[in-house]
């Protein structure tokens with residue numbers, strides 16, 4: 562078996578055998594239709610990715626209940642957040658009692674778990690809090706699902722950073738690792754999910770998958786210390802943009818490509834919970850895996866096209882103790898082949914959609930964040946017709 566050793570590799574191998582026969586992709590429209598009238602719980606619905614996912618589910622006819630810790634990173638100029646969930650309730654995933662109460666009060670059929678502390682830099686400042694939220698948060702949710710009589714499918718979003726360092730594109734059976742607390746917390750989450758699926762949820766017919774995504778971007782993200790929001794804040798406010806690692810290569814993908822993979826997986830799990838259980842890499846086309854510097858050039862071009870003056874860039878000193886991998890790249894071949902998922906947006910189109918959203922947010926007095934997001938979802942569904 563070579564490099565593919567350990568428990569996770571075992572699951573992948575067994576599933577690859579199971580899935581060898583599944584080759585034809587279900588059209589995106591049929592995937593979305595599977596959610597109509599279903600009750601879906603989204604943790605982290607107030608966050609960047611969770612709000613897009615909740616909005617898309619709601620548009621597809623699902624009853625969406627979102628649960629998150631109150632408070633989101635503030636947007637400049639009072640731009641309201643994308644409020645994706647039809648019903649949004651407060652929840653702290655680190656409190657098992659609260660999570661059990663939440664699950665039993667919603668009776669979801671499908672759960673998407675996105676509540677997390679998602680920032681590498683914050684994980685250096687609060688490693689224990691990051692492990693508590695990311696690892697114990699996932700354990701609490703899966704523990705609560707053991708008592709649910711309604712749930713059929715759970716999708717947990719982790720990260721491409723869960724893998725051990727390697728310059729080669731990583732596949733699902735590769736060793737897990739993580740040099741910083743955030744990355745290690747995502748590797749640990751993978752183990753927690755695997756153990757719950759194997760020990761408790763699989764035997765009850767509940768499918769549980771993880772989605773290991775690359776760097777997600779799109780409108781509506783105002784998190785600190787992330788490249789695209791930093792670029793927008795600096796350009797909008799006439800500040801400088803400080804880059805820490807301009808040569809670092811990252812797998813950039815638009816939030817609609819990432820969330821379409823989650824939706825495809827959730828719908829697969831509804832039909833065949835055990836067949837789709839396990840980890841799935843979700844990454845961009847190889848040509849979208851560009852350096853931080855290349856990404857900034859693409860953003861500058863799109864900003865200028867709209868008549869704006871992009872922020873001046875300066876390269877800052879990265880603290881030696883704050884390690885960041887020079888190359889991150891995942892091989893999403895398994896999702897292409899067996900899930901029928903493919904990124905539909907190339908990098909220039911993804912940057913264009915993103916800058917459209919932020920440009921409107923900063924410059925248009927009548928800007929409606931949700932309406933623009935819904936327009937972009939509609940365009941994406943058009944691209945996905947027949948895929």
Ligand SMILES: NC(=O)c1ccc[n+]([C@@H]2O[C@H](COP(=O)([O-])OP(=O)(O)OC[C@H]3O[C@@H](n4cnc5c(N)ncnc54)[C@H](O)[C@@H]3O)[C@@H](O)[C@H]2O)c1
Pocket residue numbers: 604605606607608609610611628629630631632652653654655674675676677678679694698718719720721774775776777778784
């Ligand atoms: N954005 C990316 O580039 C990216 C890449 C890979 C993986 N991910 C993963 O995707 C998921 C969503 O990331 P995001 O970028 O939307 O982050 P975000 O910070 O925008 O959203 C995080 C959400 O989690 C909620 N949350 C945090 N702590 C909580 C707690 N204790 N209890 C309940 N809710 C809590 C927040 O309220 C918010 O709704 C995370 O798991 C993240 O690790 C994101």
